[in-house]
Amino acid sequence: MRNAIEVNGLVVSIDNSGCIGTKEHDIVQVPNEITAYFTARTAILEQLCAGAVPVQLLMANFSGDDVWTEYEQGFKKAFSEMGLEMPPLMGSSETNFQSLQSAVSLTMLGKKQFERNMINCGFYVVGEPLVGNDVIENPHKIAQLDELYEGLVNGMIQAIWPTGSKGIGVEITRFIGENYTADVDLTGSAGPSCAVLVAVKRAHEEMFKTNMTAPVRKFIKLKNDC
Structure with missing residues (x-):
């Protein structure tokens, strides 16, 4: 495994994105769906590296509750590319304060499906x-x-x-x-x-x-x- 870890038979991977999105002070200006897509893509690749496929998603959203759906659509796109249904998603949004820049973190729980063999x-x-x-x-x-x-x-x-x-x-x-x-x-x-x-x-x-x-x-x- 690269950065994923195994906990009680589940593979855990995580990726985050900061200062990338649609807020005025974001350094890279892109739709939130694109931000979410690449965040999910990286966490998925960490799962595949560990020989696992995700079964549960956990999001920490610091960009405001109004962008939750946009992030969710970006996650779905990543799984759709692989011909898979997106696993269940749960998490939390920061709603007490408005951030000046976008930030999101995505944790995935996965189950082993592939064995790594680099002979020949x-x-x-x-x-x-x-x-x-x-x-x-x-x-x-x-x-x-x-x-x-x-x-x-x-x-x-x-x-x-x-x-x-x-x-x-x-x-x-x-x-x-x-x-x-x-x-x-x-x-x-x-x-x-x-x-x-x-x-x-x-x-x-x-x-x-x-x-x-x-x-x-x-x-x-x-x-x-x-």
Whole structure:
């Protein structure tokens, strides 16, 4: 697992978004549905990384009760992309005070459905590191949730590993080890997991590359100087 944890047989993942939305002082101005979509997407990828699928959602909404429905629609979009019904949603909204900027946090509880097995696999980066307005302006560079989920379901993808603000290079090391790199920006923030690392069965590598719409780069093994 990456950032998810297992508690009493359930996998718990969380993601949040701040200063992104429709309030006057938000740094990135986008509809609240888009904010919620990418928040859900990241938490879902953490679930899939742990081999789990979400069964319950918990929202902490700091943007006001009037945007609850907009956030909910964004969450639904993420699950709809995978052909899944959104799990039940509960949570709380801050209604005593009005915030100057948008903020939302989403926690997911999931159940294990996949086993990670990286034997006889090739390793790839799907997508590119993007953050802020670049996420909105470059959708074709983002690893697609439906394609990754379908790959896990049919066994073509054996494991996935989201990336985030620490950069792709750090996550490659956590995923597979220090002796690998890739021909992509390794240090820039990948925002809401715009780039995802995957282990692909060697027999399915060509099909995998055909099925991904975002840019795909294979890991490069570094030479050992010793």
